[in-house]
Every structure is written in structure tokens, then in C-alpha cells.
Amino acid sequence: MIKVSVLYPNTGNAKFDANYYFTKHMPMVRDKLGAACKSVTAEQGVAGGAPGSPPPFVAMCHFLFDSADAFQKAMAPHASEIMGDIPNYTNIQPVMQISEVKM
Amino acid sequence: MIKVSVLYPNTGNAKFDANYYFTKHMPMVRDKLGAACKSVTAEQGVAGGAPGSPPPFVAMCHFLFDSADAFQKAMAPHASEIMGDIPNYTNIQPVMQISEVKM
Numbered sequence: 001m002i003k004v005s006v007l008y009p010n011t012g013n014a015k016f017d018a019n020y021y022f023t024k025h026m027p028m029v030r031d032k033l034g035a036a037c038k039s040v041t042a043e044q045g046v047a048g049g050a051p052g053s054p055p056p057f058v059a060m061c062h063f064l065f066d067s068a069d070a071f072q073k074a075m076a077p078h079a080s081e082i083m084g085d086i087p088n089y090t091n092i093q094p095v096m097q098i099s100e101v102k103m
Numbered sequence: 104m105i106k107v108s109v110l111y112p113n114t115g116n117a118k119f120d121a122n123y124y125f126t127k128h129m130p131m132v133r134d135k136l137g138a139a140c141k142s143v144t145a146e147q148g149v150a151g152g153a154p155g156s157p158p159p160f161v162a163m164c165h166f167l168f169d170s171a172d173a174f175q176k177a178m179a180p181h182a183s184e185i186m187g188d189i190p191n192y193t194n195i196q197p198v199m200q201i202s203e204v205k206m
Binding site for chain 1: 108125
């Protein structure tokens with residue numbers, strides 16, 4: 001099982017429309033990825049580890065797939081639409097990672 | 104519901120004993136946090152978003168709790184033991200975040 005994570009670093013001049021992201025963008029992405037995507041989670045940053053510190057990331061989301069290949073196949077037909085929606089809610093350059101689920 | 108995430112940035116000179124982390128450290132942390140921790144996931148970085156790029160993070164883990172207060176109460180009695188185990192598997196300074204689960 002692999003996890004695809006997309007993280008939005010909390011840069012100083014970041015704009016991020018959380019309402020659009022959680023109620024429009026993420027549901028659209030989930031629908032486009034279809035049944036190959038086994039799980040979707042998304043969360044909004046609240047705080048960092050040190051008391052009173054800001055969250056390192058404004059938001060994160062994580063998608064589970066059986067394999068990187070299954071992710072690529074599900075993503076390819078919708079990549080331009082999904083990526084093209086990003087400027088509708090943020091000016092942050094997201095950080096993406098593919099991980100192997102261990103636990 | 105809140106998610107506590109701990110991320111290990113993939114710095115150039117990073118040392119990370121994945122075997123120790125996934126088979127010793129993380130199970131120990133899960134046991135110490137007890138029933139207040141509703142879910143534990145942990146994953147190992149494989150790749151970045153761009154083709155052939157390295158993962159931005161060597162590893163990540165995520166813990167679900169009912170509230171930040173529930174996390175603090177579960178963590179406090181074991182914080183020194185948990186934090187003290189980090190040098191046993193890495194020289195990376197982990198990044199920690201508390202998020203509100205939205206999806």
C-alpha cells in the first residue's frame with residue numbers, strides 16, 4: 001500500500017482558502033481518482049510542536065493506493081484539471097510525496 | 104478529532120534507521136500513548152512528486168486523538184522517554200504539527 005501526501009508549507013505570504021479546499025477541491029479530487037483510491041484524509045494545520053508555534057503546514061492531505069502504478073493510472077486522466085484548480089484556493093507551491101505504508 | 108503528525112525532513116546528511124523506527128520506536132510510542140490514541144499510521148518516503156525526485160521526507164507518522172488536550176495528557180507522562188529514543192534511530196530534527204481533521 002502506498003500513501004500519496006500533499007503538503008502546503010505555511011510560508012509567510014501564504015494565501016489559502018480552506019473552505020474552498022475542503023468543500024470543493026478535495027471532494028472533486030476524490031471523485032476523479034475513483035475506486036482506485038482506497039482512502040482520502042485531509043486536515044488543517046492548527047499548531048506546531050512547540051507551545052504557541054504556528055503549524056509548519058497550512059493543510060495536508062493523504063491518499064491511499066494499492067501501488068504507485070495504481071495512483072499514476074488514476075491520476076493521469078485528471079492531472080491537468082486537478083493541478084489547474086490549485087490557483088483557485090492557494091498561492092502555495094505544494095510539496096508532494098509518495099510513501100510506503102509501514103504501520 | 105485532531106491529527107498529530109511527525110515528519111522527518113530528507114536532509115542531505117540524514118541518518119535514519121528505518122528498521123528501528125518502524126519495529127521498535129513506533130510500537131513503543133503506540134503502547135505508551137494508550138487508548139487515548141485512536142489511530143497510528145507510519146510510512147517511509149519513496150519518491151517526490153516530480154519523476155525521479157527524492158522524497159521530501161524520510162518518514163512520517165500520524166496519530167489521531169479526540170482533542171489536543173487528550174494528546175497532551177497521553178503524551179506528558181512519556182514525553183522524555185519518547186523524545187529520548189529519537190537519537191537511537193536518527194540525527195534528523197523532526198517537524199511536528201497538530202491539525203484538525205476535516206475529511
